[in-house]
Amino acid sequence: MANHKIEPNNWIKLYSDYLFNYTITRVSSREIAQDLVSETFLAGLKSMSNFKGKASERTWLVSILKRKIIDHYRKINSKKGKAEVRMSYNSGDENDGDWLEEQIADSSDMTAQDSMENTELGNQIYECLSKLPNKQAQVFKMKTILGYETKAICNELNITASNLWVIIHRARTTLAECMEKNWLK
Amino acid sequence: MKKSFLFISCEEAKHICDKRQYDEASGWERIKLGLRLAWCRVTRSYSSKNNKLTQAMKKAEVNCLNQTEKQNLQNAFEQELAKYQH
Known part of the structure; x- marks a missing residue:
């Protein structure tokens, strides 16, 4: 049964922060997250006729966003994307010769479970x-x-x-x- | 008059407690809050919930768009939306 109505006029006000928070934990920069959220809303407009009203608008938009995020990673992992990556093994300072892994700071001791719990906590806060x-x-x-x-x-x-x-x-x-x-x- | 110099109402204590969550309570305000916390169960309960909320916010590292980013998003979206409303 269709319980939910679609009201695109309210999307930015109601869902932009939630979708942005969802995205920023999964991509590397604010700019990319903003682009993906924007693309999600535009894709939502294009496919409004597919909205059956069985799930809430937010759930429906999140499902579109998930596909956008996957597409984003597919794109950057494509051959063309890889060719565009430039890495410098030697940084030219005292760390010369260190393996790349050694040069990457261990940002935190967070386990996968901690990370999942924090994501759920973030969702609950929203x-x-x-x-x-x-x-x-x-x-x-x-x-x-x-x-x-x-x-x-x-x-x-x-x-x-x-x-x-x-x-x-x-x-x-x-x-x-x-x-x-x-x-x- | 002298009493209010050191002893504060529950409402004021809650206000200071809110400010403390953002490191905006002065040293003197924190002393007054501490004194109130020592004997007022209501303030203690509020303070405990308030601190837990702050900890949860820090732990979750939630993010949101700033005003300019949201406005830019809104503008781009409205342009597109107009096409569907005609």
Whole structure:
């Protein structure tokens, strides 16, 4: 039974951050992630007639995005893509002669399980964020995720600092409750 | 008057607790919060939930688009969307 309607006018507002977060953990740069999200929305527009309404819009868009990400890796792993890769074995400094593996910093001790758990945690945070009123979600993201200064947010959104802290307080209270119910326990 | 110099209300404690999550609480505010935390169960509960949320945010390393990036995405999308709405 078709329960979900398609409303492309709201896609950017409702799903762009979620899709971007989904993508940035799977590709190497913000630019590529933005391009893939943009391509996903455009592909969604083209194939709107295929939307049956059985899954939510977000699930449907994520399935398109997954294919876009796979296509992206296929492209860069193609012969042409490989030919475009340029690597320098010798860096010209004191590390000359080190194997490439040795030159790559071990970014973290994170195991595959940790990584999966963090991805799930991120998804849960976005689930809870989607329940916030738009303004609260916007201010919370700017302050907490993007790390903007209080003053910068106030200027951008034309609100006072005390207003901002009230919004942050409400957002944090709702999010903490939601996360406690679904994750933190 | 003197009492409020050191003793703060629950609401103020929560406000300082929020600011502390972003390292924006002053030293004096942190002392006042610490004092309140020592005896107020409500503040302690709020503070605990708030700290857990901050830890979860840091652990998950969630990301989102900034205003300019979102606007650019919106502009490109609207151009395309217009073609489908005519």
